[in-house]
Amino acid sequence: MVRRESLATLVVMGVLLAGCNRQSHPEPANPRPISETTGPMVPLAPESLIGSWTVVDVAEPGAGTILRLADGDLDLIGSRCGTVGGSWRASSDGTFLADIFTASTAAVEGIPGCEKASQETPEWLRRVTGYQFDGAGRPVLLDARAQPVARLIPGATPTPEPDKADDLLEPPMVTDEARRALAPAVALPATLVPVNRSQLTGRWVPRTGHRAAYVKFTADGEWRGSDGCNDESGRWITAASGTLLTTARGVTLMFCADSVSVGGWLVTARRAGLDGQILVLLDAQGTETGRLLPAN
Incomplete structure (x- = not known):
């Protein structure tokens, strides 16, 4: 949490002035089997998304980067802009949301386009509105039509670097607090x-x-x-x-x-x-x- 607070001051004003030229997002479809070749889908448990993952099978820049999902915190590690971060949310009905709005100082200084990249969620990640697990229990990020946007391979290990926070090198753990935060929400009252x-x-x-x-x-x-x-x-x-x-x-x-x-x-x-x-x-x-x- 301390790391997040120290980074937030870099982008408070930038995110408020960021442009709005982005695609609209349709209502997410209910997740469905992504492929007959991946085997039967396993039950959804959003806390199973917590981990360090290598991003694969994504058509846009982002393949091979590490997506680190911790207790509410998200980091993209290994892009040309270094490490950018933000937050994520997921629910037991298969809905997923990510937001990038922070970066290390080294990432936003001297690299063309990286200051903007530290304030905007990459387009491939913006397209993600849901998730599912394949037959091997690996996460698959889905778009609004329940089609794969990217697949996540477990066991990613970031490379130590001078500007990289030490906590990014450790695999995130599923805590009791995370389980409570990701527990299924009660149904909407019938009066609403x-x-x-x-x-x-x-x-x-x-x-x-x-x-x-x-x-x-x-x-x-x-x-x-x-x-x-x-x-x-x-x-x-x-x-x-x-x-x-x-x-x-x-x-x-x-x-x-x-x-x-x-x-x-x-x-x-x-x-x-x-x-x-x-x-x-x-x-x-x-x-x-x-x-x-x-x-x-």
């Missing part, structure tokens, strides 16, 4: 209508609190908002039965009265449903984290 991507896209405001607080979900899978005095941003994805997964990036820490932790609501939410026109966010235990109204 599961929200889908098209319904969620747009601007929403809290029912009470600072008048400048808001969140805007854009069709390219980004969200931006404010608690009233601090800008916030991240990525988002929805799936069947009201599943909602989000990431959040580093923010400033200005104080203002009546601030509303919209970003906190989103990060802890695992389900989203509509109560009439009101958007209701719920955590994995089914407890409401917040309510928002559509903004005209």
